[in-house]
Amino acid sequence: MKILVCISNVPDTTTKITFTNDNTQFNTAGVTFIVNPYDEIALSRAIELCAGGKGTVTVINVGESATEPTIRKALAIGADDAVRIDAAPRDAYFTAFQIAEYAKEGNFDMILTGRESIDYNGAQVAAMVGGFLDIPSVSIIKKLDYDGTTATLEREIEGGKEVVTVTGKFVASCAEGVAAPTIPTMRGIMSARSKPLVVVAAQPIEEVIKVVQFETPPARGTVKLIPAEEAANLISLLHTEAKVI
Amino acid sequence: MSVLVYVEQVEGKFKKSVFEAVSYAKAIADKTGTSLTAVSIGNVADNELQELGKYGAAKVLNVASAELKNFVNQAYAAVIAEAAQKEGAEIVVLSNSFSGKGLAPRVAVKLKAGLVDGAIELPQLDGGKFLVKKGAFSGKAFAVTELVSANKVIALNPNAFGVKESAVTASIEAFSPAVQPTDLTAIVKEIVRATDKVSLPDAELVVSAGRGLKGPENWGMIEELAGLLGAATACSKPVSDADWRPHSEHVGQTGIAISPNLYIAIGISGAIQHLAGVSSSKVIVVINKDPEAPFFKVADYGIVGDAFEVVPKLIEALKAHQA
Ligand SMILES: Cc1cc2nc3c(=O)[nH]c(=O)nc-3n(C[C@H](O)[C@H](O)[C@H](O)COP(=O)(O)OP(=O)(O)OC[C@H]3O[C@@H](n4cnc5c(N)ncnc54)[C@H](O)[C@@H]3O)c2cc1C
Numbered sequence: 001m002k003i004l005v006c007i008s009n010v011p012d013t014t015t016k017i018t019f020t021n022d023n024t025q026f027n028t029a030g031v032t033f034i035v036n037p038y039d040e041i042a043l044s045r046a047i048e049l050c051a052g053g054k055g056t057v058t059v060i061n062v063g064e065s066a067t068e069p070t071i072r073k074a075l076a077i078g079a080d081d082a083v084r085i086d087a088a089p090r091d092a093y094f095t096a097f098q099i100a101e102y103a104k105e106g107n108f109d110m111i112l113t114g115r116e117s118i119d120y121n122g123a124q125v126a127a128m129v130g131g132f133l134d135i136p137s138v139s140i141i142k143k144l145d146y147d148g149t150t151a152t153l154e155r156e157i158e159g160g161k162e163v164v165t166v167t168g169k170f171v172a173s174c175a176e177g178v179a180a181p182t183i184p185t186m187r188g189i190m191s192a193r194s195k196p197l198v199v200v201a202a203q204p205i206e207e208v209i210k211v212v213q214f215e216t217p218p219a220r221g222t223v224k225l226i227p228a229e230e231a232a233n234l235i236s237l238l239h240t241e242a243k244v245i
Numbered sequence: 246m247s248v249l250v251y252v253e254q255v256e257g258k259f260k261k262s263v264f265e266a267v268s269y270a271k272a273i274a275d276k277t278g279t280s281l282t283a284v285s286i287g288n289v290a291d292n293e294l295q296e297l298g299k300y301g302a303a304k305v306l307n308v309a310s311a312e313l314k315n316f317v318n319q320a321y322a323a324v325i326a327e328a329a330q331k332e333g334a335e336i337v338v339l340s341n342s343f344s345g346k347g348l349a350p351r352v353a354v355k356l357k358a359g360l361v362d363g364a365i366e367l368p369q370l371d372g373g374k375f376l377v378k379k380g381a382f383s384g385k386a387f388a389v390t391e392l393v394s395a396n397k398v399i400a401l402n403p404n405a406f407g408v409k410e411s412a413v414t415a416s417i418e419a420f421s422p423a424v425q426p427t428d429l430t431a432i433v434k435e436i437v438r439a440t441d442k443v444s445l446p447d448a449e450l451v452v453s454a455g456r457g458l459k460g461p462e463n464w465g466m467i468e469e470l471a472g473l474l475g476a477a478t479a480c481s482k483p484v485s486d487a488d489w490r491p492h493s494e495h496v497g498q499t500g501i502a503i504s505p506n507l508y509i510a511i512g513i514s515g516a517i518q519h520l521a522g523v524s525s526s527k528v529i530v531v532i533n534k535d536p537e538a539p540f541f542k543v544a545d546y547g548i549v550g551d552a553f554e555v556v557p558k559l560i561e562a563l564k565a566h567q568a
Binding site: 131140155161207209210211216223231 | 518547549
């Protein structure tokens with residue numbers, strides 16, 4: 001079995017988000033980049049499915065050379081080898097196209113991503129890869145089992161879940177519940193240095209979107225404190241003042 | 246020319262988020278001087294389809310094929326793309342629901358279109374540019390995105406635009422798209438839906454609790470409060486990690502991002518990753534016994550106190566208010 005896991009290089013979850021160049025660019029100064037937390041979940045499940053010599057896990061990242069520490073981290077977690085498509089990831093459409101182009105040749109049984117990246121929160125790449133390859137995609141899964149030919153997936157829906165089966169190649173985006181993120185071991189970290197990481201040139205594709213401006217949300221007002229003994233007053237305030245109940 | 250809106254049905258019915266998407270699509274059609282067509286897939290009765298007219302859908306393409314009864318995003322994307330081509334629609338709108346998130350990107354690929362997911366405002370048509378605002382960095386920022394492709398797909402966030410009536414009579418037209426068998430290889434085996442619960446992503450009111458509640462056995466009062474308000478329940482990450490609550494309730498940067506009208510956070514510290522998923526709520530109420538809890542910094546109303554004393558008082562007050 002061959003599994004391809006897509007890895008996004010994202011700002012650490014505690015990063016204070018600021019912008020430069022008249023709010024047109026994300027300010028990377030002093031920011032630590034990490035493996036997108038959802039991608040770690042996808043990667044952990046891929047490693048579990050391949051454990052005991054049942055298969056191999058390749059991680060793929062679309063990014064410039066600065067993303068290599070993130071790719072090495074994925075190798076330390078347990079991926080067998082890595083691919084970097086050498087380009088700044090312009091947007092999800094571009095990224096998905098690059099991944100699909102690479103995957104066309106690789107004969108992967110499944111392609112896994114995280115449910116979304118924590119920077120652009122697009123939740124787009126998995127389904128777009130499915131679209132470019134014209135294979136099924138199942139988005140926001142909570143569970144993934146595979147018997148060698150058929151995958152059984154649980155997909156989140158509003159107020160419940162849906163069980164879906166897919167036979168043949170597919171793409172899925174993973175959310176919490178699919179697997180617990182794996183912590184790299186010292187051995188993993190050591191061996192990551194010598195695992196193969198190939199760099200592939202990007203393919204041209206038309207541009208469909210452009211982020212023209214970032215904005216930060218307006219600061220919220222100050223909190224109105226209600227003494228605990230008068231907690232009941234909250235209800236009337238929510239009714240008469242905030243008008244939300 | 247027209248704007249096309251995909252109307253997602255759940256067991257033959259449309260939810261509020263669909264009427265929001267139709268209202269939003271109608272506003273775009275008005276802005277761009279075109280008409281609005283809706284496309285519905287699955288079994289929906291004519292009187293339910295007629296409801297779409299109330300929000301401005303002049304025409305409804307109804308795909309009532311048995312093989313498309315359940316959501317398969319590959320097939321649904323093919324149907325929506327074919328409908329867009331048939332209608333000459335360059336703009337496709339859908340809800341940024343769980344299904345919408347799986348569908349919109351595939352529609353975008355089919356139509357070679359730019360996609361803005363999680364749109365929170367009407368597009369600005371600025372000197373020939375088509376700009377749409379969306380949340381980014383898990384609620385810590387917004388990104389104004391230009392769609393530069395001829396075709397455009399927009400997935401609208403729940404509760405972002407509201408429902409606006411603009412009554413027209415919808416003409417319903419049967420539509421039989423050409424679905425390939427290969428588009429139907431993902432098979433829905435089972436659907437489990439908790440019908441008695443308010444679904445979290447669409448909820449207007451949310452009651453959420455964290456590790457301050459000490460254990461799953463204490464959630465009775467949270468559910469009672471939510472029940473009285475008609476609110477959905479949510480939780481912080483450690484709570485779902487410890488299996489006190491299901492993962493589907495976990496909100497935040499790595500959980501679900503929500504923007505209800507009211508978010509009540511009980512015994513939650515307000516860590517940056519939690520705030521990331523809830524800070525765009527319109528009104529935030531925080532109940533925490535620690536006056537230094539960071540959550541108070543973003544709250545509109547706060548009670549410094551023990552949840553085990555405060556929540557029962559709120560329940561009592563609500564019962565009195567509703568009596
Ligand atoms: C990569 C990453 C992603 C993450 N993603 C998320 C996410 O999506 N969502 C999320 O929630 N967290 C997330 N976290 C975790 C986050 O950092 C916090 O650890 C978490 O939000 C804390 O949950 P909590 O507030 O329920 O618990 P705690 O931090 O333990 O806080 C409990 C609060 O309850 C109060 N309290 C205690 N007893 C009472 C009482 N009797 N009455 C009233 N108040 C009381 C305390 O004063 C305290 O403020 C993430 C962390 C990382 C590293």
